[in-house]
Amino acid sequence: MTVFYFAGALFLLANVVVALARVLRGPTAADRMLSGELMGTTAVAVLLLLYGATGIEAIIDVALVFAILAAMAVVTFVRRTWPEDPAVDNEREQT
């Protein structure tokens, strides 16, 4: 069973590596952020599988924290990095 879990975790890691292509290609910042969202979800799944493989319960708590952080990342992105207010955008272009 341990092998099964590790194989699953590896599969997900490979998955994320493939998804990195979207970060490279873009074209918009939102597309890149989507990869980030995918990575957040995948990280949670990888951690859960690692828990299955090792049986260390603390890993579940780490997964929980990752789940929260992934949400934070997207909210921060939308609010700070890519705000909807066009005035802010113009400001950035000028500077």
Add this chain to the structure above:
Amino acid sequence: MFEEAPEIAQMAPSLNRETRLLFRPYPTRNMDLIRIMSRTSTCESMKQSKAFEVSIEMTGLLGNKGIRRLIEELAALSMRVAILAAIWWVLTGGNAWAWGAPAVLIAAWLRPGLGSGGAWRWSLMGLLRFLPVFAWYNMRGALEVAILALDPRRRPDPVLLSFPLRLPPGPARVFMANLINLVPGTLSTRLTADGIEIHVLSASASVIRTLTILERRVAHLFALGRLPAGEAGASKR
């Protein structure tokens, strides 16, 4: 509290669902209902404390708004304590109450991040009826998107639609907007004054039907009773 369907179901098992829904928004009629029930003694649970609370709530026996509000607030507070305690219990695996109890109480009292939006009403029955529908739609949504992604011959034919909502503004609409992202082929882009703007993978009647069904379930979940009549329909933007 009377707004919640299960209690009405409990107190009036002989009534069918439609009648119960009819009675819900009208306190005085509810009181009549209770009277009728106690006279004909169709309902044993009237004698229990819950029903007593309900009758206070409904009839305003105390005649004092302040006391009624206090009771309501205490009920909401104890509900929050219960939910937070459950979350703490899950997080810690049933240990660490020395930390947990104060944390739960403080969080329930201060309500960080929730503001003063007032208590949410929801019905347990509505939740039970909502969950299977949600699970089914979520599964179908994921399958459709997976097929679309895996099959090179298929291509999406997306379009922006505006979908008028019959739910009242507030938490129910926000909930609906989030829900739309999880069901087949729809993505909510923004809330408008009278509804919601959605991005649809391929416009079809089944999408509108799905959303209409979901909207009704959400109304049940938030104990809103029946939605105002009117055909659901979407228009292209």
Add this chain to the structure above:
Amino acid sequence: MSTIAGAILIVLGLLFFLSGTLGLLRFPDVFTRLHALSKADTLALGLVCAGLALHADDGTLQLKLLLIWLLVIVSGATCSSLIARAALAHGIRPWQR
């Protein structure tokens, strides 16, 4: 028995993760990609959580898995709308056939 069922659920979950990634790479614009992520990934994680819950024998652990899943569902759904709205506000028009 529950071991096998759990393993099947996990494998299904992994397949949905894969389809989400493929959607992310193959779909034509940010909105359609959001569709792929918000639906496929939440269900995928749900399946992985369910599979692990079948393997676990501790009650609170299963509830914790449920909590993680709920958290990811809520944040995933909210974040999808946030990104979609921001994209529209930035003048990105949906791709049309």
